[in-house]
Amino acid sequence: TQLLEQSPQFLSIQEGENLTVYCNSSSVFSSLQWYRQEPGEGPVLLVTVVTGGEVKKLKRLTFQFGDARKDSSLHITAAQPGDTGLYLCAGGEAGRRALTFGSGTRLQVQP
Amino acid sequence: DSGVTQTPKHLITATGQRVTLRCSPRSGDLSVYWYQQSLDQGLQFLIQYYNGEERAKGNILERFSAQQFPDLHSELNLSSLELGDSALYFCASSPRPSSYEQYFGPGTRLTVT
Numbered sequence: 001t002q003l004l005e006q007s008p009q010f011l012s013i014q015e016g017e018n019l020t021v022y023c024n025s026s027s028v029f030s031s032l033q034w035y036r037q038e039p040g041e042g043p044v045l046l047v048t049v050v051t052g053g054e055v056k057k058l059k060r061l062t063f064q065f066g067d068a069r070k071d072s073s074l075h076i077t078a079a080q081p082g083d084t085g086l087y088l089c090a091g092g093e094a095g096r097r098a099l100t101f102g103s104g105t106r107l108q109v110q111p
Numbered sequence: 112d113s114g115v116t117q118t119p120k121h122l123i124t125a126t127g128q129r130v131t132l133r134c135s136p137r138s139g140d141l142s143v144y145w146y147q148q149s150l151d152q153g154l155q156f157l158i159q160y161y162n163g164e165e166r167a168k169g170n171i172l173e174r175f176s177a178q179q180f181p182d183l184h185s186e187l188n189l190s191s192l193e194l195g196d197s198a199l200y201f202c203a204s205s206p207r208p209s210s211y212e213q214y215f216g217p218g219t220r221l222t223v224t
Contacts, residue, residue: 030211031211033211033212033213035215040217040220041217041218042113042115042201042203042215042216042217042218043154043201043215044113045212045213045214045215048211048212050211088154090154098159098167098169099156099213100156101153101154101155102153103153104153
């Protein structure tokens with residue numbers, strides 16, 4: 001089973017700051033998803049990227065899939081308290097139906 | 112709201128007992144996945160069903176079993192419960208077995224005392 005490492009594990013910033021979360025693996029993934037999870041709730045799908053070098057934007061969130069499809073990043077511009085949560089990356093492998101999840105980045109945005 | 116429903120929301124039981132967790136996938140989704148989330152292990156894949164048939168197994172203990180019924184709802188059965196089984200259990204669904212996108216339910220929090 002391939003592993004996904006996320007960094008940083010914890011991030012506490014002030015409202016209005018920018019931040020980047022990283023998701024890295026030594027292996028290639030067919031797809032990469034980002035989820036956000038709030039306490040006591042299930043992960044909510046934010047985006048799926050499938051092409052190496054692909055960039056997707058969702059309002060203030062920018063997602064990038066590495067050229068070699070081994071890594072991904074999530075950049076948040078002008079963070080808001082509503083962005084607070086656990087951000088999880090998840091990789092899909094060709095021929096394997098289950099997702100491999102990273103350990104998560106816990107983000108706290110202070111007002 | 113993802114459209115995936117899970118019951119119960121919370122479950123407290125004693126060691127050695129057996130419990131059943133229930134999941135209804137999104138309308139039209141044929142594939143159901145079960146995951147376990149604990150503080151030290153993160154989200155771990157347990158098992159997948161597609162249209163009633165088991166399709167993939169992950170790190171699922173022999174004390175755990177699951178099934179998917181003709182109406183596509185799924186149940187996860189946990190038996191001979193141990194303290195270490197305390198965790199959040201999530202169900203996710205997708206329209207096809209090979210779909211990369213999965214939609215998660217709100218989870219069942221299991222506490223074994």
